[in-house]
Amino acid sequence: MKHGAPFPFVQDAVLIGGGHAHALALRMFAMRPLPGLRLTLVNPGPAAPYTGMLPGLIAGHYRRDEIFIDLVRLARFAGAALVLDRATGIDPAAKRIHLSNRSPLAYDLCSIDIGIGSGLPGVPGADDHAVAAKPLGAYAEAWEAFLARRPETPHLVIVGAGVGGVELALASAHRLKGQGAKPQITLIDRAATALPQIGPAARARLMGELDRAGVTLRPGCELARVGAASVTLTTGETLRSDFTLLVAGGQPQPWLAESGLATRDGLLAVGPTLQTSDPAILAAGDCAHLSHAPRPKAGVFAVREAPVLAHNLRALASGGGLKTYQPQRDYLKLVSTGAKAAVADKFGLRAGGPWLWRLKDRIDRRFMARYQAG
């Protein structure tokens, strides 16, 4: 509502993507609606997965419905319209969002929180024969299908030895062994060292976990080709692979760079107010590049951005000062290790064990419980 306007002035705020920042911002609007601001959420599906619990789903500790945020319920709670579609472009001059299946949506304010995908589009065969860890919904389905038809001794190649790749390798090993299989899992990465984002103490502990789980770590290896039952490395070496998982290769959606908005490596460049180069368009989560304080991609930043995002959308619609977001330097990383145990990493601390799994489980379930209300 504009200051001094006699009647509510309807403005349209369109939130593209049901990522973590938008899910939380919607919940904040549900608790404290702004009269005159009409909210619309655009997301391809009616639910959005919570990645913190994905390794637990792969390991068999969680059911599928436990890791998905119900966007239909959330939108209803926030009084927002939900458009089940995918944004394919944005025209900041005309204030129109292009969608894949319907006519463009007009907006006064827009926020983008669509994440990034994983995958290696330049690698022959990757699109046809490998499964990308993100989007997660498709991965979870492919994994369940694989478990139902897997061979006695399944060979897995997981590409990307960051935190996600290590967690998923350990989770896969745990699940397959639990089924009585004898998995052969190879974790490859083009970098010379695995787990670059983790402190040396926690890294050593996770290396030990990989070793105990029988996961073969192959740093310094690059994928040249993916086949139906094998992968070929750039050295020419071929590895059998019944399930090839790509956790590497953060892929921003190309339409962001084509929008005319300022981008960095394909991500929307935002300042401390989370505004892009167009002040009416904000961005948060993995698809945004924090120009003032770049950070690695992690859901924790999307979550912390949510209150600033909600406040600033409200302020831009109704007048008032904008808040700024200063990301924390470090955060507690809890890396699950297959069975119900986890390793913690913060400020070089090294701790691990079942109690950390219980802590992670409590944090994750508390996060998900916030969406059950309403």
Ligand SMILES: Cc1cc2nc3c(=O)[nH]c(=O)nc-3n(C[C@H](O)[C@H](O)[C@H](O)COP(=O)(O)OP(=O)(O)OC[C@H]3O[C@@H](n4cnc5c(N)ncnc54)[C@H](O)[C@@H]3O)c2cc1C
């Ligand atoms: C295996 C794994 C484990 C991880 N574990 C952790 C962890 O423990 N802690 C942590 O902090 N981070 C973790 N991460 C990183 C975390 O997943 C991301 O940082 C986080 O999901 C980013 O959230 P987001 O809000 O950017 O969007 P996302 O969670 O990626 O959600 C994006 C949403 O936008 C929708 N969307 C996509 N494209 C469009 C479009 N064109 N139009 C409309 N909607 C669209 C998608 O369907 C989705 O609902 C992990 C990642 C992986 C791969």
